Amino acid sequence: MDSKLTRIAHVQAAAMAAKDQLDHDVLGGFSSRVGSAGAGRAAENIAYGYDSFPRTLNQWIDSSGHRKNLLLPGASRVGVASVKSSTTGRVYWAMEIAGDYERPALVRTAKREAAAKTKARAQSCRLKILSICL
Secondary structure, eight states, X not given: OOXXXXXXXXXXXXXXXXXXXOOTTBTBOHHHHHGGGOXXXXXXXXXXXXXSHHHXXXXXXXXXXXXXXXXXXXXXXXXXXXXXXXXXXXXXXXXXXXXOOOOOHHHHHHHHHHHHHHHHHHHXXXXXXXXXXX
């Protein structure tokens, strides 16, 4: 669970409930809304009318497009929210799914250095027998 994605989901669900309208763009384009999360890729599932998260999730699992979002490659964070419409009593749901976050520069640098050392060792090895480099 990610607090930033949960806030984005809550704002989306609240806007849909306020307008009683199921719409990804009720507050503007998805990219502009989710951009602040800092993810390399993201997806959104929305729904209304289900009174519990398990029922909503089952509906998303049974829908090929929503299921594709749930299985977003590289996804590592999620935010979910629901808001009830004061007019109709419908419950509006939003789920933000995101991944491909940048790793800290130190991790990338350390991995690069380790890979360079491994490559250098491999290049200096003319023959390898039982993990022994000759």
